[in-house]
Amino acid sequence: MSQATLRIQKMSGHAGPVPGEGTQRELQVCKLIDVTTCIGCKACEVACLEWNGLPYRETMFENTYQTMPDTAWNFWNVIKFNEYERPDGSLMWLMRKDQCMHCAEPGCLAACPADAAIVQYANGVVDFQQDHCIGCGYCISGCPFNIPKFNSATKKVFKCTLCSDRISEGLEPACIKACPSGCLHFGTKDDMKELAEKRAGQLRDHFGFANAGVYDPPGVGGTGVIYVLHDATNPEEYGGLPKNPTIPWVVKLWKGPVKWLGNLAIAGGIIAVTLHYLRYGAKTVKEDNRAEGGQP
């Protein structure tokens, strides 16, 4: 964040190293969600609403633990619940905290046509700037995680900010502060990756989850939110976490080759008609209606 850019690097007339030098090894922040220790208490949902000043919403009951179907424009963080049957017939409750993944290569940002409506800070947080948003909804198509949500009253799109207002002040995100089981962690990307790998190894070595692993999908350049899963080979079971998320190829085509071919075609068309006019000019009409003259 902007404050990080004011960190002192060199100092005049100072004996010894710059105080605090090297304490910030890395700017990239990361939220680690260990789904294996999540108890599904939804404290993070409440904390998110409270910190961001969002209203409570009506819940639903459909005979499952899922009382809120999905994220919404005013509900940025939801526990996805799945009753999963293991191959041996035994039951397992899978709970995953779902929110914006803060992709290193964000599809929402790639798709957005409005100047600075979506930004990515140096710390990796992807943030929507609603005052620049035109409400076109392209970001909804660009995101592989179904995150940006449209408010049809204000025609603006909203999602998790990773509490950029808190972390710029050195605080952890509200959800992490509220988590009672300690399944949520916040720190630098390097540290969180290390912690996650350690935990996944523990699950493999001591708890019999042979496929335990870390979810940090390379298809979007890695994410600012990573998961530890009991079974990293089957992320879909965790409330539809995509196995290999990428920016949809149509979006890449549209914002890449199609754009340049289209621009070339438009420019080429304008140049072609200009050249035609310079070479051939207008057609001439003879008003003379008698039989002589140039029209055989």
Added chain:
Amino acid sequence: MSSGRALPLNSAAGASGQRLLRYTLAERVNHWIATLSYIYLLLTGLAFWSPYLFWLVIFSGGGPTARFWHPWVGLLFTASVLYMYALWRGDMLLTPADLVWRRSLLNYIRNEDENLPPVGRFNMGQKQFFWLMLGGGILLALSGFGLWFADALPWSLRYLRYLAIFLHVVFALATIGGFIIHVYMGTAVVRGGFTSIIRGEVSAGWARLHHRLWYDQVTGGSPRKK
């Protein structure tokens, strides 16, 4: 509904200085609704198409306003091309004669019009442009709905949204290509065409040069041989 329809012609055929009614008032008004709405769609659409053109939104009240009106003006545009279909479909059918004419397309491009076979109310290029805008207008409206109500489609149907984006862009580009040629021909090359779609009239010489068969039809046959 061929071209002779309701064209109130009275004066002696072929008289010098004679003006012929080429477009009725309804045809002209509809044409300008289509044109103005298309230009609005073009300017707002191009703004969203490229960051280097985003500044175009200043002409339409800023990004959110442009985003709000683009789909509504789009509906107006599509309605006007549909009405255009009702008005002109008879004259716009491609005929075997058009295929013959096409062989001389190079002559047309080089302004060697004396080497061209005579054409009716519209030539092949005009007809193709008409069908392009009709098809484009319908497909842009259909795909436009996918963009308009992006949040209405459930996640499981997201491929429809991707398809809508792609079709919208492809047909916007196709119609832009046609539009550039159409505007250029109608203003710079075929002089008198622009006046005809404003005032509705053309000169006899204009009609003879560009649309001989139509000229013969509305004047009840040319006084000249051939």
